[in-house]
Amino acid sequence: MFERSPDQELFEDTTRRFIxxxxxxxxxxxxxxTKSGYEPDYWRKGAELGWTSLLVPESAGGGxxxxxxxxxxxLVAYQFGLHAAPGPLLGTNLAAAALAxxxxxxxxGQHAEVLGQLLSGEVVVGWAWGEPxxxxxxxxxxxxxxxxxxxxxSLSGSKGPVEAGPEAEWFVVAARRPDGLRQFLxxxxxxxxxxxxxxxxxxxxxxxxxxxxEVALPxxxxxGDADGEAASAxxxxxxxxxxxxxxxxxxxxxQWAFDTTLEWALHRYSFGRPLASYQEIKHxxxxxxxxxxxxxxxxxxxARAVDTGSSSRDELxxxxxxxxxxxxxxxxxxxxxxxxxxxxxFEHDLHLFLRRLTADAVTLGTPAEHAGRxxxxxxxxxxxx
Amino acid sequence: MxxxxxxxxARAGAWLAENxxxxxxxxxxYGPAARSRxxxxxxxxxxxxxxxxxxLYDGGLAGICVPSEYGGQGLTPAHQAxxxxxxxxxxxxxxxxxxxxxxxxxxxxxxxxxxxxKRHIPAILKGEEMWMQxxxxxxxxxxxxxxxxxxTRDGDEWVLNGSKIWTSxxxxxxxxxxxxxxxxxxxxxxxLTVFMVNLRQxxxxxxxxxxxxxxxxxxxxxxxxVRIPDSCxxxxxxxxxxxxxxxxxxxxxxxGGSPYVTMPVGRRAEGSGAPELVRRARRVGxxxxxxxxxxxxxxxxxxxxxAALTERIAERIASGAVSDQSAAIIRLFGGVSSVRNMTxxxxxxxxxxxAWDPGAEDLGGPGIxxxxxxxxxxxxxxxxxxxxxxxxRVLGMPREHTLDRDVPFRDVPREx
Numbered sequence: 103m104f105e106r107s108p109d110q111e112l113f114e115d116t117t118r119r120f121i122x123x124x125x126x127x128x129x130x131x132x133x134x135x136t137k138s139g140y141e142p143d144y145w146r147k148g149a150e151l152g153w154t155s156l157l158v159p160e161s162a163g164g165g166x167x168x169x170x171x172x173x174x175x176x177l178v179a180y181q182f183g184l185h186a187a188p189g190p191l192l193g194t195n196l197a198a199a200a201l202a203x204x205x206x207x208x209x210x211g212q213h214a215e216v217l218g219q220l221l222s223g224e225v226v227v228g229w230a231w232g233e234p235x236x237x238x239x240x241x242x243x244x245x246x247x248x249x250x251x252x253x254x255x256s257l258s259g260s261k262g263p264v265e266a267g268p269e270a271e272w273f274v275v276a277a278r279r280p281d282g283l284r285q286f287l288x289x290x291x292x293x294x295x296x297x298x299x300x301x302x303x304x305x306x307x308x309x310x311x312x313x314x315x316e317v318a319l320p321x322x323x324x325x326g327d328a329d330g331e332a333a334s335a336x337x338x339x340x341x342x343x344x345x346x347x348x349x350x351x352x353x354x355x356x357q358w359a360f361d362t363t364l365e366w367a368l369h370r371y372s373f374g375r376p377l378a379s380y381q382e383i384k385h386x387x388x389x390x391x392x393x394x395x396x397x398x399x400x401x402x403x404x405a406r407a408v409d410t411g412s413s414s415r416d417e418l419x420x421x422x423x424x425x426x427x428x429x430x431x432x433x434x435x436x437x438x439x440x441x442x443x444x445x446x447x448f449e450h451d452l453h454l455f456l457r458r459l460t461a462d463a464v465t466l467g468t469p470a471e472h473a474g475r476x477x478x479x480x481x482x483x484x485x486x487x
Numbered sequence: 488m489x490x491x492x493x494x495x496x497a498r499a500g501a502w503l504a505e506n507x508x509x510x511x512x513x514x515x516x517y518g519p520a521a522r523s524r525x526x527x528x529x530x531x532x533x534x535x536x537x538x539x540x541x542x543l544y545d546g547g548l549a550g551i552c553v554p555s556e557y558g559g560q561g562l563t564p565a566h567q568a569x570x571x572x573x574x575x576x577x578x579x580x581x582x583x584x585x586x587x588x589x590x591x592x593x594x595x596x597x598x599x600x601x602x603x604x605k606r607h608i609p610a611i612l613k614g615e616e617m618w619m620q621x622x623x624x625x626x627x628x629x630x631x632x633x634x635x636x637x638x639t640r641d642g643d644e645w646v647l648n649g650s651k652i653w654t655s656x657x658x659x660x661x662x663x664x665x666x667x668x669x670x671x672x673x674x675x676x677x678x679l680t681v682f683m684v685n686l687r688q689x690x691x692x693x694x695x696x697x698x699x700x701x702x703x704x705x706x707x708x709x710x711x712x713v714r715i716p717d718s719c720x721x722x723x724x725x726x727x728x729x730x731x732x733x734x735x736x737x738x739x740x741x742x743g744g745s746p747y748v749t750m751p752v753g754r755r756a757e758g759s760g761a762p763e764l765v766r767r768a769r770r771v772g773x774x775x776x777x778x779x780x781x782x783x784x785x786x787x788x789x790x791x792x793x794a795a796l797t798e799r800i801a802e803r804i805a806s807g808a809v810s811d812q813s814a815a816i817i818r819l820f821g822g823v824s825s826v827r828n829m830t831x832x833x834x835x836x837x838x839x840x841x842a843w844d845p846g847a848e849d850l851g852g853p854g855i856x857x858x859x860x861x862x863x864x865x866x867x868x869x870x871x872x873x874x875x876x877x878x879x880r881v882l883g884m885p886r887e888h889t890l891d892r893d894v895p896f897r898d899v900p901r902e903x
Contacts, residue, residue, distance in 0.1 A: 105802070364882060379885040384878035391877050392819050399799035400792045418795075421788040473784030474777065480787050481765045481774065 103176060103350060103402035113167045114177040116151055121185045130305055130454050133188055138267040139306035140188035148189060149223025153178055157199040157343065162214070163221050164202065172343055172409045176350035183354025186454040188306035190226055192347045193265040196340050197227040197274040200285050200325050203336055209322030213287060216272055228266030230275040230312055231341065232465070233259065240467030240475065241341070245314060247277035247284055253321040257286060257314045263465065267308030268299055274325055275312065276337060282330025283337050286323045293318065304457045342408045345419045345466055349401040352430045352462045353394070355455040360394050362452065363437040383440065390436060393429035400425055417479050420472040427469035430459050489562065496569035502546050507539070507577040533617070533659050536580035540614030543580065549612040552746035553596065558609035564746040564805050575751035582656070583614055589745040590737030591618035591664050598681070598722045598730050607683070621651040621665035621684060621708060622734070626901070629872050631666065631735070632675050632728055633891070636710065638667040638682060645682065645720070647713040653866070657693050657706035660686055664734070670725050671897040678896055679727030683719040690714070700855050739814045741867055744801035752794070761787035764835055782831045789824040796820055815876035822864035822873070833857035
């Protein structure tokens with residue numbers, strides 16, 4: 103994706119070694135039957151390594167490795183993809199980023215307490231941004247936050263799929279006010295809130311849907327900026343970071359599928375020759391290598407653009423989601439094809455990565471949605487000129 | 488102390504603002520495939536490029552990565568990348584870049600003797616010598632080591648006979664780098680030698696080839712008893728394939744990543760790229776159609792991913808993280824994405840790109856471009872060859888089986 107600093111290399115390697123020892127690939131099938139998809143101890147130890155704290159300033163109990171929090175988090179996400187690792191990485195970090203902006207708000211004290219528990223891995227907080235059909239378009243937030251009693255709020259609408267299991271004790275929920283978007287800290291046992299665990303493609307990643315029916319919240323539930331414009335802008339930055347996390351994870355999963363299938367082709371014999379000696383197979387690997395390199399390159403470029411706040415970041419993120427979404431799936435399905443029958447068995451590990459890539463490809467905007475968004479961005483830049 | 492990239496970019500920016508004109512709307516027409524230029528206009532562009540190149544040389548901005556003893560600046564690829572940023576939006580000498588700087592000058596730098604480098608490199612950097620590649624032959628396209636053009640030793644000279652093809656601009660060029668057979672009794676890769684051939688000498692006959700879009704840029708050369716002094720031999724006798732492999736590596740960097748090529752980056756010239764597609768779609772009230780947006784989004788993605796990929800691989804080659812064979816990945820992406828984008832352009836243009844008012848060639852452009860679409864996946868090494876390089880040289884997969892290895896070249900089966 104991008105050149106790592108020595109500190110980042112060390113950090114990434116620590117994450118890699120921890121996942122490989124604490125949760126090796128052959129544990130995935132056993133974890134599939136568990137409620138949260140991981141063992142609590144695994145997540146707490148991951149939190150100790152820094153998985154939850156990168157987007158949070160030091161003053162709020164967090165800290166990045168390199169001073170480039172988005173890039174540091176992308177490295178963890180890449181390793182999550184490379185190992186199809188369990189754990190609520192994206193949601194937890196985005197919820198943390200939101201809570202960390204609560205400094206001067208009325209609920210600052212409580213938010214800091216929840217954030218502290220989140221950072222240590224004791225508590226999982228889900229990040230509820232996207233919404234189910236028919237309001238499932240990228241960036242579509244119809245859940246409303248109207249005025250409630252005593253200066254509080256009343257939330258109504260639906261959210262999902264939210265990346266969080268039944269262990270989530272809190273949710274940071276994005277909702278619409280007349281003057282822009284806001285985020286609210288909602289306890290999972292709030293009156294009027296129904297949390298439905300969803301069945302899904304990924305063996306270890308859990309999703310749920312939230313149905314909010316006039317959920318009454320105190321004024322202290324407001325997370326982050328009180329001003330509508332500032333709150334909407336902060337949320338937009340969170341979505342950018344979420345896309346970087348997702349893209350980095352996808353390119354990690356692509357890398358595993360590619361490396362594994364290359365090994366297979368080099369050692370599998372057919373008609374007295376290795377698979378890798380057939381030009382048809384070689385040329386497909388050349389195309390896959392190109393997709394892989396291109397996906398990692400555009401993900402790295404987009405991640406750096408988000409990190410520096412470059413004006414090209416919106417275009418780059420949508421281009422990356424379109425490219426990685428389409429070619430990541432083609433790559434992993436081609437890997438299945440080259441494996442033959444074993445590639446579609448439950449026994450082989452390939453489906454763990456196929457599942458992860460497939461789930462990532464169409465959440466946070468489908469490739470087609472990002473194509474349309476990109477065309478609009480090009481047009482908008484034209485108008486600015 | 489090497490000048491920092493930031494200081495260099497600031498100095499280059501200031502110099503360019505003083506000394507180069509901004510690129511006007513006609514600048515796109517300097518592209519090598521412009522179809523409607525007359526020969527006189529072509530020659531005027533060539534002369535203009537020589538002049539602009541001379542200005543860059545005098546301003547200390549030619550040959551950024553060329554050692555100073557040969558007239559270059561002795562800087563790094565990062566400085567070249569900075570110049571590429573700084574020169575964006577200016578008129579620049581497009582015709583001196585390729586193939587003169589890359590691959591020809593790059594090969595001379597890699598294999599030339601001190602005397603050869605002193606003689607040619609400064610002249611190239613000043614715009615005095617324009618070079619061409621005498622590589623492909625009518626009998627062999629991708630199989631360049633199967634060259635039949637033969638050089639026979641005669642005292643201190645060589646006598647060249649045969650024919651080369653797909654040489655763009657040979658009719659106005661000065662010199663050519665030529666891969667010739669010097670030994671028919673050894674396997675094909677071991678009987679080749681590279682020569683520097685003056686194109687303006689007796690025995691060299693240059694024919695123009697008309698492409699389907701009307702371009703007459705490509706040439707075929709016929710050599711009849713052309714005499715070449717041994718001092719124009721590049722590399723050892725019969726070791727030409729060593730030179731050739733490096734030559735083709737440099738050729739693949741033409742698609743991006745060459746340290747010797749000056750090429751504007753960033754926002755493309757007016758009249759090209761995704762913004763132009765948006766303008767065209769709006770002109771006919773079609774921009775809000777979902778299928779049109781999908782197509783433009785995909786087109787823009789190809790542009791952005793290509794830039795990101797080129798930068799990433801060039802950086803990794805420069806740092807030694809990957810072998811220079813990885814340049815084939817950039818070449819493959821360039822071919823595949825150009826093909827896709829020309830299809831998108833054409834489909835968006837619709838019937839208007841099939842028939843247009845006399846003279847309204849901008850409307851027909853996408854149609855003509857589509858007819859020439861595959862050229863981007865053929866010229867400069869086919870995408871099939873780049874797939875072979877990626878699978879065999881980058882990924883270490885087994886080499887293709889061939890029938891011409893370890894037999895004397897004169898015994899290799901060939902057509903006719």
